[in-house]
Amino acid sequence: MNLLKKIKNISQKDDNFFPEVLKENGKKTKIIVALSGGVDSSVALAVLKEKGYDVKGVYFKTYKPDGDRSYCRKEGGDAKRICEFLNVPFESYDLQSEYKEKVFDYMISEYKIGRTPNPDVFCNKFIKFGVFLEEALLDNADYIATGHYAKHFVEKENHFLVKSKDLKKDQTYFLSQISKKALEKSLFPIGDMEKDAVREKARELGLFTSDKKDSQGICFLQKEINLKKFLQNFIEKKNGDILNKKGERVGRHEGVVFHTIGQRQGFEISPKFKTPNQERLFVIAKDFENNILIVGTKEELREQQSACKKEVVISGLNLFNDVDITKEDNLSGRIRHRGELIDIEKISVNISGAYEIKFEKEQNAIASGQFLAIYQKDKCLGGGVIEK
DSSP states (O other): HHHHSSOOOOOOSOOOOOOBBBBSOOOEEEEEOOOSSHHHHHHHHHHHHTTEEEEEEEEEEEEOOOOOOHHHHHHHHHHHHHHHHHOOOEEEEEOOHHHIIIIHHHHHHHHHHTOOOOOOHHHHIIIIIIIIHHHHHHHSEEEEEEEOEEEEEEEEEEEEEEEOOOTOOHHHHHTTTTHHHHHTTTETTTTTSHHHHHHHHHHHTTGGGOOOOOOOTTTTTTTTOOOHHHHTSSSOOOOOEEETTOEEEEEESOOOOGGOOOOOOOSSSSSOOOOTOOOOOOEEEEEEETTTTEOOOOHHHHHHTTEEEEEEEEEEEEESHHHGGGOOOSEEEETTTTTEEEEEEEEEEETOOOEEEEEEEESSSSTTTTTEEEEEEEEEEEEEOOOO
């Protein structure tokens, strides 16, 4: 019988994992909390202090491509204020070089070869649950904790990553690539809480972050940006043709890499193809090899997207438990944060050792470089990167 079938069905009512406050030697369990300066991580820290753990808050400095560290100074200052208010130790880790190498450089290199990266997944894998975890362990921490919406469930010495109570905020997709060791050493104190309850808890405690707006955008930028303009600072422009479905040249662009399927702006259309009654044109396909954009009407975009595929190949499969994923049932996949869960019909291994995933129904808008997270009901088993 497969390992996962030996474990009882995990549901939303199961308890989130918290270790014993006192260790066998009588000392308190030490937990270092990653603080972003926002409400989620500040409540996570407060919850752990309430439970009686030996806690410490850490804000880590991230790489800023534009060199503007004003945002980091503000958020780092807020993280420090939270620690002062809760009367817990505070420290700042400088992880700028690690961020640049593992997250920023990865994102740029993926875009350069026409793939669709997810820097937030790599931020979690290599920074929060990589370098930060190692630094915390060197600081004698027993565990680290974050403000992620996820749950860590333990039964019979097996560790599981489980969807949070608040399914609208669930972040297990972003955590699907962290290592087994990282999961075993990580706590998610707000995993049993919904967002409204987190903010209410912050108000009850008098935390100034209670009504602070959530951060948006790419993890190391912490703000919404024009991605095309940002990428043009690091990737050379390469002018090319824009064609319609008839093969007619209707305009020019500055590089296929700067455009996404479904985009309806950021490219120039020749006046010959502009008429007062003409429908707005969308990017419906990209020929990366020949540097050609193909555009069409909204209806043509729908037709193009309907040319779905039912199978994908993934590499770098990461699993939180030692199981033969090809023999598990009731599996589903997610190809983007907050995307629908897609039932998986079959998982097999091809002759090159890569995993082939066959969905029960065809899917659209799947791109190489995206991450596929694999679920079994409420458990996130892990995931891999889509190659084709």
